[in-house]
Ligand SMILES: Nc1nc2c(ncn2[C@@H]2O[C@H](COP(=O)(O)OP(=O)(O)OP(=O)(O)O)[C@@H](O)[C@H]2O)c(=O)[nH]1
């Protein structure tokens with residue numbers, strides 16, 4: 174392969190083994206057609222991956238093998254006549270309707286594409302699989318095999334590996350539904366070894382993927398910061414007619430405030446989702462996800478953000494206005510980490526939760542009359558809750574494989590041995606101190622001016638996002 178050409182990889186295998194799903198996940202393309210009915214893919218289709226408007230690699234989806242034994246038989250005869258066995262096979266069978274899918278799937282192999290062979294590793298090896306692998310060996314093309322196990326069973330893995338060793342010098346486990354960013358990169362790294370001539374081109378591809386990911390993380394940090402600034406400075410104001418029911422207006426105004434905040438958060442989430450190329454399908458969060466909880470719910474405020482002690486410290490540094498909350502804490506309310514048995518009782522929530530989100534102010538206005546204003550927030554825990562929710566959302570988005578379409582609720586039970594806290598509770602005191610300064614600047618409405626605090630928070634976020642990208646998939650959120 175010449176170094177300036179775009180590497181082309183054909184994904185081949187038996188029908189319904191997950192070829193299109195693997196392609197969709199690898200190429201981060203949710204337009205790839207996937208179906209539980211075998212024979213979904215009938216024509217070869219090319220899916221280019223572009224970075225900065227430049228095509229860097231191309232994956233080709235192919236129909237499944239229909240008659241592998243017959244193809245192999247013919248190829249074994251043809252190989253005595255020519256080196257060009259696949260092209261000759263295609264010419265000879267071009268008008269045989271029964272072989273139309275086989276002729277189609279072999280097309281990219283006549284054009285020098287590399288091969289990724291996909292099998293469902295949760296079933297045993299059959300003789301048709303051996304025929305398919307032998308066909309691929311006869312092509313002489315660079316090739317690797319992928320075990321895409323649809324079930325969790327590992328009973329047949331040893332069998333598959335033994336079989337692969339005979340035909341492929343590279344094989345990997347890769348799950349189209351659960352592969353993470355790190356696993357995608359690892360697969361490309363492995364692909365490098367299918368042929369020496371491919372190494373430098375694939376190095377370029379991997380480095381483009383990494384740079385693109387870093388660019389997306391930078392953009393995500395920007396989206397999160399903008400969202401924080403909007404939420405923390407947010408106010409809702411209404412005029413207060415004489416004789417109006419003040420209590421009711423206060424409740425209304427707080428509701429409106431919360432509604433607006435939810436909307437700001439949703440817009441940020443949609444932007445992050447687009448950055449990671451989830452454009453078509455709507456993802457079902459794992460049924461245990463804390464993100465199912467409303468942003469202002471008791472569970473959210475107990476599970477995410479800082480612990481009580483950390484809040485006391487944060488308040489000490491920044492005087493961020495949680496004095497009332499601390500009084501309630503001192504009165505003996507437990508602010509422990511939310512457990513499956515239940516969160517805090519009302520008193521606790523009142524202290525750290527929505528009641529204390531912001532003060533309600535009654536303002537006189539120049540032309541006479543009065544206004545009632547809710548916000549900006551004076552509760553620093555709000556910043557941490559917003560941060561944790563966006564980081565958790567990010568971790569879902571980057572680990573949502575594009576090949577996964579069935580919306581099945583994630584049945585993974587949450588780990589019980591892990592502390593049920595978000596990310597920010599683990600942040601260093603330096604990072605928290607940056608947050609305190611950022612909070613003060615943002616609540617004064619002075620965000621978005623490239624302040625030091627904003628730049629420092631951006632750095633913290635980029636490190637955190639990179640860490641999440643390289644971590645294993647976390648199901649506990
Ligand atoms: N649980 C699970 N299901 C998978 C996985 N990969 C694919 N599937 C399912 O298997 C079915 C077939 O997937 P496709 O990607 O369409 O398979 P294909 O090999 O392209 O099929 P054809 O185009 O029909 O040859 C779909 O219902 C997928 O959702 C996986 O990793 N885990």
Ligand SMILES: [Mg+2]
Pocket residue numbers: 192193194206207213214234235
């Ligand atoms: Mg398919």
